[in-house]
Amino acid sequence: MKKAFAIFLAFAALSISASELRVTVPLLSKHYFCASNQCLDLNETNLGVGVEYASYGVIGFENSYSRQSVAAYKRFEYDMNPYMGLGIRLGGVTGYKEESGMDVVPLAQPYLRVLPIDWFSFNIGVVPVGLIDTKNYNLVVTIDSQISF
Template sequence: MKKAFAILLAFAALPNSASEFRVTLPLASKHFYCASNQCIDLNESNLGVGVEYASYGVIGFENSYSRQSVAAYKTFEYDMNPYLGLGIRLGGVTGYREESGMDVVPLAQPYLRVLPIDWLSFNFGLVPVGLIDTKNYNLVVTLDTQISF
């Protein structure tokens, strides 16, 4: 835990190229790599809404188990060019107590950011779910969109 906290603090010291204020709309997810023969059908329409300000964000959404979840995080982004960027969200998320035994599970979501126009982005993320549920799926690909102000 001390190493994870030290890594988080090191990332917090990095500059962030994000816009100051964004509205985030979670859209969908796709679950991959079922770890057992007893895989369950999970919700892959994860609608919700969130806000980001100065790289800190909060999102409310319907999670893969059709429960309400709230994620709080800090983003770190690198713009490769005006239309593409890389980022990661680091924080915690609620709504997975039945699977993990924890009220808040760690969130580490790297993503590819596609910006077709300067105020709109589509984020394609990867969430390794080993901390949440190792019995069903090992990877979730996510899609959300952000509007920058």
């Protein structure tokens, strides 16, 4: 969490265009297709903080195994109308070495963006976990919120 806050402050100190900055707050996740009730032991409250600028983002959060993770990504998004959009985050995430054997695992997170008001949105995403931990579960649905400046 300290790393995420430091990253947030670094981005906040930049002189940036208002429409290109988003602050992201990861909220929760739900794990599906679990082997022998393994999902019961997973953390589904994934609080953290992140920032996006010009479609590039960094998020620090508590992952499903209650370990600190940092994700870095590039966002691609399509606005279907003023209140809804489709997107995907592509990049890498730390914190899953015990499950995957890798320091950084690939991240591919498609999501639906819902904008109840023009500066605030919820992102409902899915993360196929093929490289992280297919022994315990196969899919994670995530929810995060974003404030646009």
